[in-house]
Amino acid sequence: MLDPVSRVRRFNRAVTSAVGALDTSFLGRGRPLGAARVLNAIGHGRTDVGEIRDYLGLDSGLMSRLLRSLEDEELIETTAHENDARRRIARLTAAGKREFNAYEAISNRQAKDFLSHHTQREALLAAMDLIASALGRDGTALDEMDPRSDEARYCLGEYYAELARRFKQGFDVKLSRDPDAKDMVRPRGSFIVAMSDGLPLGCVGLKGASGEFAEIKRLWVAPSARGLGLGRRLMDAAERAARELGIEVLRLDTNSALAEAGQLYRRSGWTEIPRFNDDPYPDLFFEKRL
Amino acid sequence: MLDPVSRVRRFNRAVTSAVGALDTSFLGRGRPLGAARVLNAIGHGRTDVGEIRDYLGLDSGLMSRLLRSLEDEELIETTAHENDARRRIARLTAAGKREFNAYEAISNRQAKDFLSHHTQREALLAAMDLIASALGRDGTALDEMDPRSDEARYCLGEYYAELARRFKQGFDVKLSRDPDAKDMVRPRGSFIVAMSDGLPLGCVGLKGASGEFAEIKRLWVAPSARGLGLGRRLMDAAERAARELGIEVLRLDTNSALAEAGQLYRRSGWTEIPRFNDDPYPDLFFEKRL
DNA sequence: CAAGATTTCTGACTAAAGTCAGATATATGC
DNA sequence: GCATATATCTGACTTTAGTCAGAAATCTTG
Known part of the structure; x- marks a missing residue:
């Protein structure tokens, strides 16, 4: 049964x-x-x-x-x-x-x-998204896009909303070091969106041109697409872009409330380093040499 | 999007x-x-x-x-x-x-x-149940069964687990007036299970033979099948069974923590009455004359 | 028991999908 | 420029699904 x-x-x-x-x-x-x-x-x-x-x-x-x-x-x-x-x-x-x-x-x-x-509209839609993502995961393509595109902005909006939910103190973009869009566009950096049949399921930003290292920013995966290895694929794509741009050192900051993210970084060759910025939100800092 | x-x-x-x-x-x-x-x-x-x-x-x-x-x-x-x-x-x-x-x-x-x-196994299965119930709702059949059958016992187990989750003080069957199975089998009463393609999605008991009124007990609908009008169908079936058995007065008790249930009763012709038993869990009592 | 209804079967079709071996035109690499 | 590869098209099939009329056997009802 x-x-x-x-x-x-x-x-x-x-x-x-x-x-x-x-x-x-x-x-x-x-x-x-x-x-x-x-x-x-x-x-x-x-x-x-x-x-x-x-x-x-x-x-x-x-x-x-x-x-x-x-x-x-x-x-x-x-x-x-x-x-x-x-x-x-x-x-x-x-x-x-x-x-x-x-x-x-x-x-x-x-x-x-x-x-x-059906009166359970939202639950039904969430279930459909989940299953469509699970069935269609081979069809999820990672596309480089402008961080100001509709797709990218949708992802960023969802990302901020999730941080606001998960941080005890909430989250306000204006208080954090929000990267300039131009730093996440070639030739300085990159912004990658995971698209599945028209629906954005995740994103990651590569923010370059800030001196001796570039940063990974805004890694997000839609709840309906978690557990499918999409975070890993996005990180791999961002690293590939970094290599293409001749970047040798990558850094990122995150918060220990985002446990899955921390695990992902540790499992894919990142090492913890001391705080390297004064953003109020992160409490964990990583580096990876390419 | x-x-x-x-x-x-x-x-x-x-x-x-x-x-x-x-x-x-x-x-x-x-x-x-x-x-x-x-x-x-x-x-x-x-x-x-x-x-x-x-x-x-x-x-x-x-x-x-x-x-x-x-x-x-x-x-x-x-x-x-x-x-x-x-x-x-x-x-x-x-x-x-x-x-x-x-x-x-x-x-x-x-x-x-x-x-x-997929690592999201449970979420995926819950989503599949939800969608299968939503798609297959025309195929959900109400079958009269013995309350000691596997299907009935599965429903009752889920029902108790849900009460334990939703009541602040928890729920222990032994402390409540648990009806004797024989009172929910013809000719005294009835027990009805909603089956969809082999999966039990809900149940209701009609407990008879206790004097001047019979009682509706154990109304439960699986989370994945809520919002499809199954509770209403189960109640209708129980009333039909009551009429067949010549029962004229129906009563039931419930708890105000189960808001959907209270709404359902009010919307389908039940009237609130004073407490008629000493079960510690319910705080709302209803009656319906057939 | 006769008349009508029901269940399955058969024959004679059609439509749609799919297969396969060339034919034709065009592109590409040496 | 020539051999080879590629993309599409055509003709000649087969298989599968489905339709429909009517035959045959059996049941039901008055």
Whole structure:
């Protein structure tokens, strides 16, 4: 009754039948599922035919025919790739955009209906985030971004909110040494965001150009993505960026209230050093030589 | 980025591709999905051909052919139903049992692998329970059971644990008026368990034979199934059972720390009355005339 | 027991998905 | 420039799923 394996399998069954219902709803617009999937992939910005084929796992012959059928419906147009005429680029026509929007509307309404039937909205959404992250962890990509981008600012906002929750004395960015965005952009530094299917799941900043060492700042992983090794991946990526920038010494500060972070640093080759700044929040200081 | 609808859709995408992988794994044994599904349904104890057809949503012609193909492989045998020779009963042969076990082993290993890749095990399982309950709520059946059955005892254990967590002074069954199991079995009373795909999600007891009124006891809903109206359904079922048993007055006691329960009673026609017993735990008392 | 209903089976189809061996056009490396 | 690799397309298949009409056997009800 409490066996974890049966619980996972119960989840699988529940989800399989729900997904079955989801699939048939796509047939509501008089188009076979294959063609609908290709149309959606194009609508979501995948234009390269080969990329769509890989993404959907289709045979090239089948893919070709699906493209032809969408062309016959005048929903898409294909052109040759500008640098490589072997490759084809597919784009939605005006009618194709309308059709794509209709599919989007169906999906959005379904999602809304699902949510509206439940009073446990937040718990349900948190559970969905957790599972989507767990299932999609191989699909989590680390992208270098500007720390002023929407994605980065979302991560930083969540990071500050979490510090405020976890520090006894609260947290106010203005009182801490908030790094200048330019110090976390090449060529001085870097800012990396972990993105999973459009949702930011974590970040880390590399703040350079402050003399003999650079600093790791703002390491954060979304609660729904913890335990998947994402913190480690972000730190590795930041170190890689540091090496590319010719940085030899890295430092960071943290607080002993953030136990997981401290563990991560110790386990990945950082050594504790004495306080090297006067920021009021940290009480633990680390260094790593690359 | 935080839009609930996008979060639901991200979950759908993650799960659809995971389920896709799950489906193809069934093909790993060289049998089309349809036949594999029928074999599994029979293995899980569904023997009546018509029942399987309804469960899997298959056309009778298709079903018939799938049965033939499984028979050709000598994985199943069919016989006529003993009371109705039109109906057919399907059973696994020894080879069929081996094959079914192989499918079970694949599913179990997949579930185990999934869990072993994550350190957030308990959080993940809780999230899966929540979502499975939310998706499968139409499939939650209320079954009358003996309060000494495994399912009932699991529910009661969870119920006591929750009271212990939520009451400031803790909770010890021995100090409360624990009803005799016989008073919650027909013809005196009843005990109802909400089952969803093998997992007990809630319970309620109807304790009769104590004079001029019967009592509702042990109303519990699993955390993962709250907000789905299950408490209401359980109460309705208990009242229905009470009417069948000719009971005219129902009473119950509860504690103001269980706010949701109090709300439910008030909203479904119960009226508060003065204390009618000397149990140390409750501080709220209700009555309903049927 | 006759008429009608129910359950399963069979035959004759269609649609969709998927496979595979070339053909064609283009790019790349020596 | 030529051999080789790559990307897409076409034709000729097969498999799987699903539909539908009607046959055959059996049950139910008046």
